[in-house]
Amino acid sequence: MAVDGNVGNAKVYVVTSGKGGVGKTTTTANLGAALALRGKRTLVIDADIGLRNLDVVLGLENRVVFNLVDVIRGECKPTQALVRSKKSANLYLLPASQSDEKESVTQEEFKSVVDSFRKEFDFILIDCPAGIEHGFKSAVNAADEAILVTTPEIPAIRDVDKVIGLLASKKLDGKLVINRLDLDMMRRGDMLSVRDIQEILGIPLLGVVLRDESVIVSANYGEPVIYNPKSKAGESFMKMAARLLGEKVEIDGFDKEPIWSRLVRKIGLGG
Amino acid sequence: MLNFLRSLFKNELADRRPSSVIAKNRLTVVLVQDRAGLTSKELEQFKKELLVVLEKYFVIDVGGFDIEYKRQGECTVLTINSPVIVKRSSQDDFSVQGSTSEASEMGSQDGRGVEIEIEVESSSPKENPAAHNSKSEL
Numbered sequence: 416m417a418v419d420g421n422v423g424n425a426k427v428y429v430v431t432s433g434k435g436g437v438g439k440t441t442t443t444a445n446l447g448a449a450l451a452l453r454g455k456r457t458l459v460i461d462a463d464i465g466l467r468n469l470d471v472v473l474g475l476e477n478r479v480v481f482n483l484v485d486v487i488r489g490e491c492k493p494t495q496a497l498v499r500s501k502k503s504a505n506l507y508l509l510p511a512s513q514s515d516e517k518e519s520v521t522q523e524e525f526k527s528v529v530d531s532f533r534k535e536f537d538f539i540l541i542d543c544p545a546g547i548e549h550g551f552k553s554a555v556n557a558a559d560e561a562i563l564v565t566t567p568e569i570p571a572i573r574d575v576d577k578v579i580g581l582l583a584s585k586k587l588d589g590k591l592v593i594n595r596l597d598l599d600m601m602r603r604g605d606m607l608s609v610r611d612i613q614e615i616l617g618i619p620l621l622g623v624v625l626r627d628e629s630v631i632v633s634a635n636y637g638e639p640v641i642y643n644p645k646s647k648a649g650e651s652f653m654k655m656a657a658r659l660l661g662e663k664v665e666i667d668g669f670d671k672e673p674i675w676s677r678l679v680r681k682i683g684l685g686g
Numbered sequence: 687m688l689n690f691l692r693s694l695f696k697n698e699l700a701d702r703r704p705s706s707v708i709a710k711n712r713l714t715v716v717l718v719q720d721r722a723g724l725t726s727k728e729l730e731q732f733k734k735e736l737l738v739v740l741e742k743y744f745v746i747d748v749g750g751f752d753i754e755y756k757r758q759g760e761c762t763v764l765t766i767n768s769p770v771i772v773k774r775s776s777q778d779d780f781s782v783q784g785s786t787s788e789a790s791e792m793g794s795q796d797g798r799g800v801e802i803e804i805e806v807e808s809s810s811p812k813e814n815p816a817a818h819n820s821k822s823e824l
Contacts, residue, residue: 569713576717579757604704611710615717617757 425458425536427529429558433574435545437566438594441630441640443542444472445649446562448639449656451506455537458497460509460529462554463544464520467511473500474637475508484512487524493531502642507536517550525553538659547581555582561589562621567596567607576616590621592655596668597626609668622655623667624648718755721762729753736766745771 430443447459461469464484470476481496486509500506509532512519532539541558544550555561561582565575575591582589593612600606613620627648633640641649647667654664719726733753740746750769755762 569709569716572713573716573720576757577720580721583757601706604706607706607709607713611706615710615713 425533425539427533427539427541427557427559428562429462429541429543429554429560430562430564431543431551431554431578432545432564432571433547433578434565434571437564437571438592438624439545439564440468440472440542441634442562442564442592442594442624442652443540444469445639445641445652446655446659447538447540448473448500448503448506449641449652450538450540450659451500451503452641452653453656453660454505455660456505456535457538457540458507458509458532458536460539460541461511462525462541462550464511464515464517464550465513466544467513469508469542470498470510471637472634473506473508473639475500475510476637479510482510482512483525483528484515484519486528487520493528502638517544517548520553522553522556526557529557547578555585555587558587561587562592563589563616563618564592564594565612565616566594567601567609567612572607572612572615579616579618589618591616591618592622592624593620593668594624595626596623598668601668609666610670613669620666620669621658622651623669624651624655625667718753721755721757722764740768744768747771 430439430446432439443459447457450457459469459473460483461467462483463469467482470479475498478498480498481491483496485491486493486496496509498508498510500508509528529539529541540562541554543554561578563575563578563582565571579589591613593609596609597606601608609620609623625647627640627646629643629646630640630648633643633646633649639649639652640646641652643649651667654666657664658666715726719729722729724732733751736753737746737748737751740751747769750767752767754765754767756765757763
């Protein structure tokens with residue numbers, strides 16, 4: 416039975432972006448793993464029915480037995496569909512079905528499955544499919560808050576702006592993640608700056624993930640990059656988890672605005 | 687020879703703005719269109735007609751005229767910036783039609799260049815039928 420509002424203790428975030436290929440799945444996997452590493456019981460849900468990928472990013476593809484659609488059809492108990500991470504006892508995956516169609520799950524069904532796990536977890540992260548159609552609506556409908564992923568490029572920012580507008584009309588708050596930022600390029604003026612992007616989109620910043628080859632290397636092994644102590648991106652995700660837990664941690668690439676510039680802006684002399 | 691080539695290359699690069707500035711400008715234009723739900727043509731028309739109204743009351747610096755769309759929560763705030771060179775008539779009251787708009791004028795009596803700023807607030811234009819009505823009024 417779907418019940419409105421918070422059922423249990425878990426906070427449910429939908430990880431969404433509008434545009435595909437900006438790092439939703441990577442963000443879901445790593446933020447989930449980072450929260451688990453911080454001792455939080457965390458469930459990551461793959462909402463991309465028909466195009467599942469969160470299982471391979473987490474290296475759990477061989478352990479999948481049941482999936483989300485099986486739960487909805489009553490072919491297994493909800494807990495039977497969960498796959499526990501190899502790396503952490505706190506991290507679980509609810510895989511999507513690879514053989515069903517997106518439309519085979521209604522918004523209400525999806526929400527009721529998510530709600531049924533609330534009391535067992537501290538955090539639930541929903542990996543949203545790209546686009547703003549059925550799968551997106553289901554994922555958003557089941558969430559308490561959104562994590563919006565973009566990269567420092569015009570198409571990704573434009574699409575995430577559209578999604579922010581859609582979420583605002585549903586009264587859902589969102590926090591921004593800027594993925595694949597190259598600090599050198601930003602500092603020499605060849606990449607949109609963190610400050611520019613944040614100001615243009617007008618929502619609070621949850622984190623910045625630095626561009627880092629080790630993300631791809633870790634994905635090849637099927638391990639979240641946070642387990643690589645040398646990875647800058649891994650560090651970015653750990654900081655993001657800390658911020659989600661309410662800790663004050665500085666954000667990479669978000670250079671503090673100089674005092675004189677802030678003054679000028681406050682007084683209203685600046686453009 | 688090599689130095690000469692290098693200096694040529696350098697000069698050419700120095701003349702260009704950083705690509706991030708160009709990206710920011712392009713992005714801003716795209717988002718203004720997306721958020722307002724207007725095409726670039728309609729937006730141009732909107733600008734032109736606004737200018738006509740403003741020029742009825744003020745002598746303004748057309749070059750400094752600028753419209754900005756910013757998101758504030760679930761509202762889109764439309765800010766119109768226009769340097770006023772001098773007030774045209776003695777009318778004190780300046781109003782823009784429509785119930786959701788408010789206008790503010792920063793004193794222009796002294797004849798020096800001052801800015802007029804009008805803010806129009808509307809909740810998410812794409813889904814608000816009222817926004818479409820105002821579109822047809824233009």
